[in-house]
Amino acid sequence: MSAHRFSTHRFVPQGPLTGRIRVPGDKSISHRALMFASLAIGETLIDGLLEGEDVHATARAMQQMGARIEKDEAGRWRVHGVGVGGLLEPAVPLEMGNSGTSTRLLMGLLASHGFQASFTGDASLSARPMARVIAPLSQMGASFTARGGDRLPILMEGAHPAVPITYRLPVASAQVKSAVLLAALNTPGITTVIEPVPTRDHTERMLSAFGVDVTIGEDNTEDGDGARTIAIHGPCDMTPCTLTVPGDPSSAAFFAVAALLVPGSDLVIENVGLNPTRDGIFRVLRAMGGSIEELECREVGGEPVADLRVRHSALKGVEVDSAIAPSMIDEFPVLFVAAALAEGRTVTSGLEELRVKESDRLATMAAALSAVGAGVEERADGLVIEGSAGRPLAGGGPVATRLDHRIAMSMAVAGLASTDGVAIDDAAPIATSFPGFLKLLARAAQ
Numbered sequence: 001m002s003a004h005r006f007s008t009h010r011f012v013p014q015g016p017l018t019g020r021i022r023v024p025g026d027k028s029i030s031h032r033a034l035m036f037a038s039l040a041i042g043e044t045l046i047d048g049l050l051e052g053e054d055v056h057a058t059a060r061a062m063q064q065m066g067a068r069i070e071k072d073e074a075g076r077w078r079v080h081g082v083g084v085g086g087l088l089e090p091a092v093p094l095e096m097g098n099s100g101t102s103t104r105l106l107m108g109l110l111a112s113h114g115f116q117a118s119f120t121g122d123a124s125l126s127a128r129p130m131a132r133v134i135a136p137l138s139q140m141g142a143s144f145t146a147r148g149g150d151r152l153p154i155l156m157e158g159a160h161p162a163v164p165i166t167y168r169l170p171v172a173s174a175q176v177k178s179a180v181l182l183a184a185l186n187t188p189g190i191t192t193v194i195e196p197v198p199t200r201d202h203t204e205r206m207l208s209a210f211g212v213d214v215t216i217g218e219d220n221t222e223d224g225d226g227a228r229t230i231a232i233h234g235p236c237d238m239t240p241c242t243l244t245v246p247g248d249p250s251s252a253a254f255f256a257v258a259a260l261l262v263p264g265s266d267l268v269i270e271n272v273g274l275n276p277t278r279d280g281i282f283r284v285l286r287a288m289g290g291s292i293e294e295l296e297c298r299e300v301g302g303e304p305v306a307d308l309r310v311r312h313s314a315l316k317g318v319e320v321d322s323a324i325a326p327s328m329i330d331e332f333p334v335l336f337v338a339a340a341l342a343e344g345r346t347v348t349s350g351l352e353e354l355r356v357k358e359s360d361r362l363a364t365m366a367a368a369l370s371a372v373g374a375g376v377e378e379r380a381d382g383l384v385i386e387g388s389a390g391r392p393l394a395g396g397g398p399v400a401t402r403l404d405h406r407i408a409m410s411m412a413v414a415g416l417a418s419t420d421g422v423a424i425d426d427a428a429p430i431a432t433s434f435p436g437f438l439k440l441l442a443r444a445a446q
């Protein structure tokens with residue numbers, strides 16, 4: 001792991017956001033595309049892959065285990081997979097950087113291989129809990145040695161054959177769901193995940209595209225409550241395919257909020273993925289009075305997609321129903337910025353999960369927004385924000401972003417809606433999910 005270089009940056013008020021922009025490919029879908037393509041025998045073609053550091057961590061790991069991954073002259077990624085069960089034991093530790101998704105999904109995928117693998121990461125990732133995947137994967141037969149019991153670095157001893165399980169998710173987490181489903185691919189028998197609260201379903205959708213029979217049902221057993229069940233009968237064969245990755249709604253959200261907040265803005269964000277397990281932010285922003293229109297609704301790579309036309313709007317504070325949280329789990333930092341400029345109070349609750357993301361996003365956003373003049377109260381499970389009714393925030397900083405790309409981009413948006421600008425201590429982590437963010441912002445807000 002190389003030493004992290006801090007790169008401070010100041011975001012100052014700019015003109016309205018106008019014209020048409022495109023955000024990079026979806027991060028969740030890009031990770032899965034590389035992993036699944038590496039398991040199919042033959043060549044998979046991927047268009048629109050996110051070329052962020054997190055996705056590079058996944059690509060590097062798959063190459064270290066035998067997959068061939070190259071970019072062609074047309075900018076598409078060509079992946080030659082090795083077949084389910086065909087991955088090679090990695091000769092060196094898998095360096096996961098800042099990426100929780102790479103780590104948790106790969107821990108699952110490798111748990112049903114009869115070899116050892118070790119995982120390392122940066123300071124942010126090394127502070128995040130891994131017990132949530134260690135628990136089900138241990139039931140399947142894998143064993144783990146982890147710093148402090150559940151933190152990176154982790155050494156894993158996979159199991160082959162692994163044992164199929166039925167696992168009810170104790171936390172609403174697509175990463176945990178996916179870890180178990182990926183372990184199932186190389187496990188003989190039926191592995192079932194029971195999901196009481198729906199989370200992003202890219203794994204299920206994309207496995208089907210690679211020819212895996214994924215059985216979706218309802219838990220109607222005696223203790224069942226109609227929860228969603230996802231079952232895979234392994235070992236599976238995977239067939240290569242051609243994939244197009246839609247634009248990332250989590251990245252689009254920064255531009256949507258920026259356009260809502262900056263007077264005179266009228267911006268079209270093209271090609272935004274609007275999977276119903278991901279689009280909660282746009283529903284909440286509309287409930288706050290935001291003008292966000294969906295144009296040209298279509299399907300791309302098995303996912304619903306539209307162009308979003310976003311116009312400056314006077315926002316009102318709302319009470320956010322915690323049931324919507326899984327469909328906008330990464331968008332709360334930027335929602336807090338919108339709330340800081342809205343008229344009246346916004347109340348969020350049920351957000352304990354935000355404390356174990358790339359940073360503790362409740363504490364980090366409460367500190368950052370307070371430092372630039374917003375009225376914020378931090379509670380154990382959410383923030384309560386007293387909005388300024390459209391009056392720009394005072395500004396200031398540098399605020400601490402704690403190796404968290406989404407804090408950095410959220411505070412960039414706050415800078416546009418401030419009098420003196422907002423400085424952040426470190427813009428470098430933005431490259432994990434959104435290389436080109438600074439340039440695109442400068443272009444949209446001329």
Ligand code: S3P
Pocket residue numbers: 027028029101172173174175176178199200329330353
């Ligand atoms: C992701 C799932 C979410 C999200 C993360 C990406 C995924 O995490 O926060 O950025 O690709 O599955 P959890 O499922 O742990 O909530």
